[in-house]
Amino acid sequence: SQQGEEDPQALSIQEGENATMNCSYKTSINNLQWYRQNSGRGLVHLILIRSNEREKHSGRLRVTLDTSKKSSSLLITASRAADTASYFCATDARAGGFKTIFGAGTRLFVKA
Amino acid sequence: GAGVSQSPSNKVTEKGKDVELRCDPISGHTALYWYRQSLGQGLEFLIYFQGNSAPDKSGLPSDRFSAERTGGSVSTLTIQRTQQEDSAVYLCASSETGASQPQHFGDGTRLSIL
Numbered sequence: 038s039q040q041g042e043e044d045p046q047a048l049s050i051q052e053g054e055n056a057t058m059n060c061s062y063k064t065s066i067n068n069l070q071w072y073r074q075n076s077g078r079g080l081v082h083l084i085l086i087r088s089n090e091r092e093k094h095s096g097r098l099r100v101t102l103d104t105s106k107k108s109s110s111l112l113i114t115a116s117r118a119a120d121t122a123s124y125f126c127a128t129d130a131r132a133g134g135f136k137t138i139f140g141a142g143t144r145l146f147v148k149a
Numbered sequence: 150g151a152g153v154s155q156s157p158s159n160k161v162t163e164k165g166k167d168v169e170l171r172c173d174p175i176s177g178h179t180a181l182y183w184y185r186q187s188l189g190q191g192l193e194f195l196i197y198f199q200g201n202s203a204p205d206k207s208g209l210p211s212d213r214f215s216a217e218r219t220g221g222s223v224s225t226l227t228i229q230r231t232q233q234e235d236s237a238v239y240l241c242a243s244s245e246t247g248a249s250q251p252q253h254f255g256d257g258t259r260l261s262i263l
Contacts, residue, residue, distance in 0.1 A: 067249045079153070079240055079254030080192075087249075125191060129249050136205060137182065137252065139192040 043126055047144045056113045058143040060126030061106075069102055070127045071111050074142070080125065083111075118149040151175075155241050155255035163263050164233060170226045170258045174243030181224050182252060183216060184240045192240065198224060199247055228260075236262045 043060050050056055060069070068087045072080040086093045086102045086109070093100045099112040113120055123142040154173040162168055174181050179200055184192040194208040198218045209215070213231075218224040228235055238259050242252035 070251065077256070079256045080242070080252075082251035082253070085249075085251055127192075136194045136197070136208070138194065139184075141191040 043124070043140045043143045045143060046141070047146070049146045049148065050116055052116060052118055052147055052149050054116055056116050056120070056145055056147070058111045058124050058145070060109045060111070060140055062109075062126075062128050062138075063107065066104075066128045068129055069100075069109050070137075071098075071100060071109075072125045072127060072139075074123045074125065076122075083124075113145075116145075116147045118147050121145060121147045153241055153243055153253050153255035155239075155258050157258060158256065159259045159261075161261045161263065162231060164231060166231055167227065167229045168231055168260065170228075170239050170241075170260070172224045172226070172241030172243075172255060174222065174224070174241070175253055176222075178243035178245055178253070179221065180244045180247035180250070181218060182242045182244075183224070183226050184242070185210075186238045186240055186257070188237075195226070195239075197247075231260075231262045233262045236260055 066088055068085055070085045071083045073083055074080045084095050084098055084100050086100050097114045102109045123144050125139050125142045127137050127139045129137055156171045181198040183195040186192050196203055196216050197205040200221045201218050213229045216226045238257040240257045242254045244250040244252045
């Protein structure tokens with residue numbers, strides 16, 4: 038079964054607005070990562086947050102991690118049309134092998 | 150090359166044929182991953198290599214699927230006796246040393262089984 042589950046499944050906003058995507062997972066993790074995927078392309082790594090971190094920033098991205106609730110959020114501020122893509126969270130479980138488990142993703146559409 | 154390269158980018162074949170997909174990781178990356186992505190879905194883990202060894206093959210869906218990696222570099226994913234449910238995009242990724250590191254992805258091979 039999938040470790041990470043994102044919500045919402047789809048999100049449509051106007052350029053300039055903020056976009057928030059959430060991810061929940063099931064087991065203890067070493068770290069959580071967020072990736073972006075443009076249509077027809079591979080995934081691009083955005084940010085990694087370790088299990089002992091609570092918040093991390095990178096440019097217009099802000100990621101939070103709440104290990105007590107087994108959840109993470111990705112905030113994109115001042116969105117642009119170029120941010121239109123699917124966003125996935127991925128987790129490396131502390132136990133159970135070497136898998137990186139990806140969620141089903143949130144499809145973000147930013148209208149110009 | 151600078152990134153992960155996969156070939157072919159598209160493959161159309163008839164049910165029952167064998168197919169071979171290739172991945173060239175970033176030079177020096179010891180960890181290599183294969184994933185499968187169905188239309189509009191997330192990624193399904195298939196197999197992980199550390200060097201030429203595959204410590205985790207648990208994601209391979211059936212014994213028709215196999216993978217190998219030679220010289221700690223190029224990897225091939227082979228699907229024998231393809232079925233229509235094998236149609237998907239097969240993505241390869243590499244990372245410097247493995248666990249808990251960012252993965253760098255190729256653009257995938259889009260496989261269509263007629």
